[in-house]
Amino acid sequence: MSLHYDLHSHSIISDGSLSPSELVRHAHQSGVDVLALTDHDTTDGLAEAGLEAARVGISLINGVEISVSWNKYTIHIVGLLAQVDNEILQQGLSGLREFRIWRAQEIAKRLHKAGIPDAYEGAQVYATGSIIGRVHFAKFLIEKEYARDMREVFKRFLVHNKPGYVNGQWASLEDTLRWIKAAGGIAVVAHPARYRFTATKLKLLLGEFKELGGVAMEVVSGNPTRDEIEHMSKRAQTQHLLASRGSDYHGPENAWLKMGRLQTIPASCQPVWEHEVWSSLLPAVIQQPAVVL
Numbered sequence: 403m404s405l406h407y408d409l410h411s412h413s414i415i416s417d418g419s420l421s422p423s424e425l426v427r428h429a430h431q432s433g434v435d436v437l438a439l440t441d442h443d444t445t446d447g448l449a450e451a452g453l454e455a456a457r458v459g460i461s462l463i464n465g466v467e468i469s470v471s472w473n474k475y476t477i478h479i480v481g482l483l484a485q486v487d488n489e490i491l492q493q494g495l496s497g498l499r500e501f502r503i504w505r506a507q508e509i510a511k512r513l514h515k516a517g518i519p520d521a522y523e524g525a526q527v528y529a530t531g532s533i534i535g536r537v538h539f540a541k542f543l544i545e546k547e548y549a550r551d552m553r554e555v556f557k558r559f560l561v562h563n564k565p566g567y568v569n570g571q572w573a574s575l576e577d578t579l580r581w582i583k584a585a586g587g588i589a590v591v592a593h594p595a596r597y598r599f600t601a602t603k604l605k606l607l608l609g610e611f612k613e614l615g616g617v618a619m620e621v622v623s624g625n626p627t628r629d630e631i632e633h634m635s636k637r638a639q640t641q642h643l644l645a646s647r648g649s650d651y652h653g654p655e656n657a658w659l660k661m662g663r664l665q666t667i668p669a670s671c672q673p674v675w676e677h678e679v680w681s682s683l684l685p686a687v688i689q690q691p692a693v694v695l
């Protein structure tokens with residue numbers, strides 16, 4: 403029987419809603435065998451997640467989802483199997499977290515001008531982990547009834563050209579790959595379909611990514627359509643990238659996205675976990691279950 407891999411997920415350490423232990427338990431109960439915790443710009447949840455994974459008997463892969471500015475776009479690169487005590491990686495992530503604090507203050511200033519006071523303090527109530535992000539502002543705005551749900555609050559306040567939007571000044575693609583490689587990890591392009599790039603632009607990104615030492619791209623991300631999977635598997639093949647798969651789970655409040663339900667990667671692609679680069683890194687960083695049930 404093949405293992406259920408889910409290589410993209412979030413905890414309350416970034417903008418998810420479950421603690422790392424709760425997330426691991428939920429993954430286990432949902433039939434996930436190998437889980438990567440990939441919080442935004444921090445690895446702080448991995449120690450707790452690793453302990454819980456060993457306790458319940460699933461494999462926990464070290465992960466992080468890095469915020470990147472590429473040309474004028476914000477994209478996300480997932481780092482897997484990195485050594486978390488690497489200074490180059492940690493310094494890089496720490497710079498991004500500092501930018502997040504500056505950006506949060508700036509978002510609050512702009513919301514204030516738009517007639518919404520105290521958003522910084524309001525968002526901080528929800529940002530109990532290691533980073534502050536737009537989701538924390540979203541939760542505050544919903545609490546104050548400026549919008550009904552996540553979808554609406556982003557659309558009305560937190561995206562480009564809306565009152566609470568501040569341009570990201572994230573890591574360069576080059577630095578991101580440098581940090582992940584310095585820590586001995588492998589880089590994966592997160593949710594490529596979500597950028598809504600033209601074929602030409604996506605090809606440019608994947609080409610640059612591969613050139614810089616990138617290894618894989620998510621071919622199955624979230625709850626994709628068959629067409630999306632087909633399209634992304636073709637891109638992966640053309641660009642000679644391995645295929646990854648992840649739910650991007652943020653918590654049970656997103657009722658339409660369940661863990662343990664990920665579709666399989668098409669046979670035409672090579673899953674990242676079947677490549678020798680994966681098995682060569684595995685013994686060093688995987689948190690092996692204490693008891694295999």
Ligand code: AMP
Binds near residue numbers: 535537553556557652
């Ligand atoms: P940030 O990195 O702080 O700019 O926030 C990005 C995060 O916001 C993503 O990882 C998602 O969790 C969330 N997000 C972005 N766009 C939306 C949206 N339209 N609806 C709901 N959540 C979103």
Ligand code: MN
Binds near residue numbers: 417
């Ligand atoms: Mn998120």
Ligand code: MN
Binds near residue numbers: 467478592593
């Ligand atoms: Mn993302």
Ligand code: MN
Binds near residue numbers: 410411412467650
């Ligand atoms: Mn994510």
